[in-house]
Amino acid sequence: MNTLPPLPCYLNGEFTELPNAKISVMDRGFIFGDGVYEVAPVYSGQLFRFEQHMARLDRSLTELRITNPLSKAQWTDVARQLIATYAKSVGAKAQDTDQLIYIQVTRGVAMRDHVMPQDITPTIFVMTNVMKPVPAAQRATGVACVTADDFRWEKAHIKATSLLGAVFARQISFDAGAMETVMFRHGFLSEAAASNVWVVKDGKVIGVPKDNLVLEGIRFGLIEEICGAQGIGFELRRIGRDEVLNADELLLSSATKEVLAISTLDGKPVGSGKPGPVYAALYAGYQAAKAKTVQGSMP
Ligand SMILES: Cc1ncc(COP(=O)(O)O)c(C=O)c1O
Missing domain, CATH: 3.20.10.10 (D-amino Acid Aminotransferase, subunit A, domain 2)
Known part of the structure; x- marks a missing residue:
């Protein structure tokens, strides 16, 4: 039974909802934890210090020898679309919502081998969720x-x-x-x-x-x-x-x-x-x- 909430997300170029987002069992993120992520807050619909999150994503990807699959403008665009979709789904205006953007890039799908395979396509996953403030x-x-x-x-x-x-x-x-x-x-x-x-x-x-x-x-x-x-x-x-x-x-x-x-x-x-x-x-x-x-x- 799939109990995931229908939160908006983005997987490899497509906008969808969490229960519909599926990846291969041979994704190296699943097999080895071979990937990186970011968690960026959104206040009143606005990404907070997103430049810095993008810079850290670049640093993490460089360490893993993965080429950043999207430009900063593309990441920002994906994040903004998710922010708007989430707000709409809860009947709110984006500027009335605080959210949390989660970004994950894994090395991609390949047969299992510890050595980093060359020329595979990274898996890109982004989701948004409501921000739960500290009580x-x-x-x-x-x-x-x-x-x-x-x-x-x-x-x-x-x-x-x-x-x-x-x-x-x-x-x-x-x-x-x-x-x-x-x-x-x-x-x-x-x-x-x-x-x-x-x-x-x-x-x-x-x-x-x-x-x-x-x-x-x-x-x-x-x-x-x-x-x-x-x-x-x-x-x-x-x-x-x-x-x-x-x-x-x-x-x-x-x-x-x-x-x-x-x-x-x-x-x-x-x-x-x-x-x-x-x-x-x-x-x-x-x-x-x-x-x-x-x-x-x-x-
Ligand atoms: C191990 C670790 N250190 C520090 C932080 C704080 O990082 P940030 O301020 O970017 O959330 C995090 C955030 O999740 C973390 O996982």
């Missing part, structure tokens, strides 16, 4: 997180669809009734299962270096910009476990979480145990950036 209670109180060793591979900078490491990592926090799993590699902070992690100490925001051990979230650049605009110190460097445990504030960031305060880590309060002033400043800056995107698109 107000979690915004107000912050969220619980737990820690774990980072057992994922050492190419975490690629936004790859082979996500078993992330699935295992996220399950650790889910089983503990927590929101995210904050991971450490050899005693140094890396990131969370599906978010970047930020330490606040003495009013400064500290993040980890943009290297192969973490995914450079689109919020890296945005948080740096907000800090710059608000006169908040910003630094990227290696962060030891002790610094995380003694942080004044700890934050998560991702497309859906935006910035989100961590209230407890492994059951112990972070700082005051409540979302702090730097979180509040970044969250306000983030909302202003969203509003600017939406206003900028108005005629």
Whole structure:
């Protein structure tokens, strides 16, 4: 029985709905997780920081030696058509909807062989869905997180669809009734299962270096910009476990979480145990950036 909702999607050049979108069992995305993806928010019908998502998609595809099958204009056009179709399907105007665009490119279909086959056609899949904002209670109180060793591979900078490491990592926090799993590699902070992690100490925001051990979230650049605009110190460097445990504030960031305060880590309060002033400043800056995107698109 197919229980998928009839959400609009795009598969290899055709617009359709999820229950009708079918790929070959020999797709290397299915067989090897040999593909990359992007998740881009849409506020009031407008793609948010889509340029940056496109740039990261290019970087991920380059790592996999896959030629980007669409131009930036084509990706944008597909995304915009899906945004409009989804809005229509729920009886709304596009500008009255917040959505989440998911993009996936796999190497394509071939007989199973680990070696990357040449000259096959990438599989292109794009869908949209309603954006589920962080519940107000979690915004107000912050969220619980737990820690774990980072057992994922050492190419975490690629936004790859082979996500078993992330699935295992996220399950650790889910089983503990927590929101995210904050991971450490050899005693140094890396990131969370599906978010970047930020330490606040003495009013400064500290993040980890943009290297192969973490995914450079689109919020890296945005948080740096907000800090710059608000006169908040910003630094990227290696962060030891002790610094995380003694942080004044700890934050998560991702497309859906935006910035989100961590209230407890492994059951112990972070700082005051409540979302702090730097979180509040970044969250306000983030909302202003969203509003600017939406206003900028108005005629
Ligand atoms: C492992 C990992 N790190 C960081 C992020 C945050 O990236 P972004 O801010 O682009 O959503 C994600 C997002 O899903 C992720 O999966």
